[in-house]
Amino acid sequence: MYKAELRKLYRTKRLALSEAEWQQRCTAIQERLLTFFNERFSPDTPLTLHTFLPIRRQREVDTYPIIAELRQRYSKLRVLISRSNPDGSMTHIVWSGHETLTENKWGIPEPAAIKLAEVNSTAIDIVLVPLLIFDKQGNRVGYGKGYYDRFLTTCRPDVLTIGLSLYEPVEAIFDKTSLDVPVYVCFTPFANWYFFNHL
Known part of the structure; x- marks a missing residue:
C-alpha cells in the first residue's frame, strides 16, 4: 500500500481501539521492550x-x-x-521528567521552558521512533512531516532505532524513498521484528 492510504487506514484503526485494548497493547509493547533492554544492557550501562x-x-x-x-x-x-523547529529540525533536550510540558500545534508534548540543556544528536545511543505502521523491511510511515527522517540522518551510524507499533507490519510500503530511514527493530504487542543482523 501507499503511505497516504496507510496513514488514513491506521489512524482510523488506532482511534477505533477501546481504551482497555489500547492500554493492553501499550503494556504488551512495554514488556517486550523492557525484556530487550534487560538482555542487551547491564543496569550500570x-x-x-x-x-x-x-x-x-x-x-x-x-x-x-x-x-x-x-x-x-x-x-x-x-x-x-525534542522541540520541533520551524525549519524542520529538532532540538534535543535533557528531560528529567519534571519539566513543564506544553503541546505544540500537532499535539506533541514539548518542554515549555526555552533554556534547557541541549544535546547534539551524535551523543544519542537509542531512539524510540514513533510511527503509524511499518513494513516487513523496517520502513515506517509517520505523519508525513519528515522530522524523524531528517533527525535520524544526523545521528551516529550505530544508533539503535526502535519502532513501537500497535499493529503488525504490512507486507511493503510501495512509495518509500531514499530519504526514508528504516528502524533496526520494531516491537508490537504480539512480536519482535528485527531487521538488521547485528541485533
Missing part, C-alpha cells in the same frame, strides 16, 4: 536515549510508563525529548 512523547489524540504508544521503568532500572540513563 551509560545510555543516552531519545524518546517521543505520545500525541494523546492520535492514540500513540504511551511511552511515559516505559521511560519511568527504564529510569528505575538503569542508573546511568539520560533521557532526551
Whole structure:
C-alpha cells in the first residue's frame, strides 16, 4: 500500500481501539521492550536515549510508563525529548521528567521552558521512533512531516532505532524513498521484528 492510504487506514484503526485494548497493547509493547533492554544492557550501562512523547489524540504508544521503568532500572540513563523547529529540525533536550510540558500545534508534548540543556544528536545511543505502521523491511510511515527522517540522518551510524507499533507490519510500503530511514527493530504487542543482523 501507499503511505497516504496507510496513514488514513491506521489512524482510523488506532482511534477505533477501546481504551482497555489500547492500554493492553501499550503494556504488551512495554514488556517486550523492557525484556530487550534487560538482555542487551547491564543496569550500570551509560545510555543516552531519545524518546517521543505520545500525541494523546492520535492514540500513540504511551511511552511515559516505559521511560519511568527504564529510569528505575538503569542508573546511568539520560533521557532526551525534542522541540520541533520551524525549519524542520529538532532540538534535543535533557528531560528529567519534571519539566513543564506544553503541546505544540500537532499535539506533541514539548518542554515549555526555552533554556534547557541541549544535546547534539551524535551523543544519542537509542531512539524510540514513533510511527503509524511499518513494513516487513523496517520502513515506517509517520505523519508525513519528515522530522524523524531528517533527525535520524544526523545521528551516529550505530544508533539503535526502535519502532513501537500497535499493529503488525504490512507486507511493503510501495512509495518509500531514499530519504526514508528504516528502524533496526520494531516491537508490537504480539512480536519482535528485527531487521538488521547485528541485533
